[in-house]
Amino acid sequence: MLFVICASSGAGKTTIIRELFKRFPAISFSVSATTRNKRPNETDGKDYHFISIEEFNAKKANNEFIETEEVHGNFYGTLKREVEPFLNSKDIMILDVDVKGALNIKDLYKEAVTVFIDVPYEVLVSRLKRRNTETEAEIEKRSSRIKMEAELKHRFDYIVDNSAGIDKAVSETEKIINKYIA
Ligand code: 5GP
Numbered sequence: 548m549l550f551v552i553c554a555s556s557g558a559g560k561t562t563i564i565r566e567l568f569k570r571f572p573a574i575s576f577s578v579s580a581t582t583r584n585k586r587p588n589e590t591d592g593k594d595y596h597f598i599s600i601e602e603f604n605a606k607k608a609n610n611e612f613i614e615t616e617e618v619h620g621n622f623y624g625t626l627k628r629e630v631e632p633f634l635n636s637k638d639i640m641i642l643d644v645d646v647k648g649a650l651n652i653k654d655l656y657k658e659a660v661t662v663f664i665d666v667p668y669e670v671l672v673s674r675l676k677r678r679n680t681e682t683e684a685e686i687e688k689r690s691s692r693i694k695m696e697a698e699l700k701h702r703f704d705y706i707v708d709n710s711a712g713i714d715k716a717v718s719e720t721e722k723i724i725n726k727y728i729a
Pocket residue numbers: 554556579580583614615616618623624625626643644645646647648649
């Protein structure tokens with residue numbers, strides 16, 4: 548089973564996924580490849596396979612990805628070798644991808660379950676501004692991406708509201724996963 552969890556940045560997705568792994572230790576995580584730089588708290592091979600743009604392009608040419616996207620100027624791709632063992636299997640794998648990637652995966656594998664973690668557009672944009680780490684132009688770019696993502700959320704199998712506290716969103720997502728556990 549592929550379980551695709553998706554949200555705009557700042558919507559709490561990473562925290563929710565971390566909590567889900569505590570509750571379902573047997574679930575696997577699809578480690579994507581990315582060209583972005585590793586952050587200090589990340590581990591290569593666990594959070595991502597951190598690779599150069601040349602390696603990324605070579606893998607793409609070699610047909611090693613099921614989907615790729617450019618997000619905020621970096622490339623990301625879901626590797627076939629990660630997900631293939633979980634197709635036609637009762638074992639669950641969680642994928643953390645952007646909205647377009649999620650919808651592409653759903654097109655490819657109708658049986659994949661897609662979940663959108665929802666926080667109102669205005670809340671996300673005000674968080675982004677308060678963070679004060681991006682330039683005005685960058686905030687503009689990210690805001691229009693959040694808008695595009697919100698417009699696509701109705702194509703997901705489930706929408707989980709994360710505006711009333713993370714615990715509620717985690718338990719709602721947990722309930723969804725439980726429906727699919729044999
Ligand atoms: P970050 O760089 O903050 O870890 O991730 C940025 C965005 O890229 C997030 O929305 C994350 O879900 C998305 N992402 C991570 N891996 C993949 C992938 O393999 N494919 C796609 N389409 N998006 C990904």
